[in-house]
Amino acid sequence: MSHDGRVSTTDNTETTARRRGRRPAGQDTRTALIEAARTVFAENGYDGATVRAIATRAGVDAAMVNHWFGSKEGLFAQAVLKLPFDPLELLEILRDGPDDELAERIVRTFITRWDSAGGGVFVALIRSVTGHEQAGHVLRDFFQKFFTALISSVGADNPELRMTLCASQMVGMGMVRYVAKFEPLATEDVEVIVRAVAPNLQRYLTGDLG
Amino acid sequence: MSHDGRVSTTDNTETTARRRGRRPAGQDTRTALIEAARTVFAENGYDGATVRAIATRAGVDAAMVNHWFGSKEGLFAQAVLKLPFDPLELLEILRDGPDDELAERIVRTFITRWDSAGGGVFVALIRSVTGHEQAGHVLRDFFQKFFTALISSVGADNPELRMTLCASQMVGMGMVRYVAKFEPLATEDVEVIVRAVAPNLQRYLTGDLG
Numbered sequence: 001m002s003h004d005g006r007v008s009t010t011d012n013t014e015t016t017a018r019r020r021g022r023r024p025a026g027q028d029t030r031t032a033l034i035e036a037a038r039t040v041f042a043e044n045g046y047d048g049a050t051v052r053a054i055a056t057r058a059g060v061d062a063a064m065v066n067h068w069f070g071s072k073e074g075l076f077a078q079a080v081l082k083l084p085f086d087p088l089e090l091l092e093i094l095r096d097g098p099d100d101e102l103a104e105r106i107v108r109t110f111i112t113r114w115d116s117a118g119g120g121v122f123v124a125l126i127r128s129v130t131g132h133e134q135a136g137h138v139l140r141d142f143f144q145k146f147f148t149a150l151i152s153s154v155g156a157d158n159p160e161l162r163m164t165l166c167a168s169q170m171v172g173m174g175m176v177r178y179v180a181k182f183e184p185l186a187t188e189d190v191e192v193i194v195r196a197v198a199p200n201l202q203r204y205l206t207g208d209l210g
Numbered sequence: 211m212s213h214d215g216r217v218s219t220t221d222n223t224e225t226t227a228r229r230r231g232r233r234p235a236g237q238d239t240r241t242a243l244i245e246a247a248r249t250v251f252a253e254n255g256y257d258g259a260t261v262r263a264i265a266t267r268a269g270v271d272a273a274m275v276n277h278w279f280g281s282k283e284g285l286f287a288q289a290v291l292k293l294p295f296d297p298l299e300l301l302e303i304l305r306d307g308p309d310d311e312l313a314e315r316i317v318r319t320f321i322t323r324w325d326s327a328g329g330g331v332f333v334a335l336i337r338s339v340t341g342h343e344q345a346g347h348v349l350r351d352f353f354q355k356f357f358t359a360l361i362s363s364v365g366a367d368n369p370e371l372r373m374t375l376c377a378s379q380m381v382g383m384g385m386v387r388y389v390a391k392f393e394p395l396a397t398e399d400v401e402v403i404v405r406a407v408a409p410n411l412q413r414y415l416t417g418d419l420g
Contacts (some may be wrong), residue, residue, distance in 0.1 A: 139390055144392070164393070179339060179340055181347075182354070196420060204410070209405065
């Protein structure tokens, strides 16, 4: 485990999932960490919020963050974004394949996971962003780190602009499929969406932006 | 004026703007129509809400809808979507040019108008969609009519899917630029955004969707 609270992600996903399985005895710790994390992220932004500060506010050992959430990213994803997955684990999955199919993996993975979590997760995310200026900043910090990590691995120029263009497509897809529920996109088959959207996202990731 | 309450759009924009200029004496009528429209659109959806029903609820003559808002579309745009422009007038502008530059006109026109209205309009729109299931339906009906009219003019197959894909890109652009305010997209020059986004939107409008 490194000093910034990130755990190694070389262990396989199944082990990770078991290790984080909810144990009734620890639920108080987990809940306290989530509540502390919401406050500390809102007060200090994503980069300014340390694992140590969150653990101190929750009154537990800093190792509990890694035990329950795998990493600061994982805690943020579950406490603030309420995402049903660990972003570090997701990064591993998305990086695993040819660069020119990165967009295809992103679209397929996000839609599949959002679908299986039910649209409610996305609605809650958008509400929190529209309701609190601070949540927008925190989400932006997080997205920036997440997509910059992805984009830097394919080595394209202008990663910041590419990151926000990707965000515009994926956030808009979530809005239309889960929040506004425009048909046919709201119920369209995942693979139809992948074929329609992935080439556009791939252009944002690695193409000529004009 | 046709039986469905649409006015001719052959008069030029300047005349239209003057005709709709706010006159203190009529503000009560205008306000009453906006309030009535919100209720009737929410109760009956976009298609089910008639100009006559809205005027009756507001206690004014149906001709007042056209006088103050130009059309049912204009009333909807201003009462429910709080858009700072008349969608029929916008359709004319967007249709005026080569088909293969339609996306460029859409991106440039929307961003320019949203920018000049301030991001608040977009935030209000998203809040109303996330806050009320009904608002989502009404917005979808409207978007469907608006983009279907645009897409049918370029004659591509599968207009419904194309319409929702376009909506996903434009709604996401609004979310990222005005609500979450991701940099650099939040403050990026309009023409940079046009060059980056228009080719993607054009593919959704007329390209091969796979």
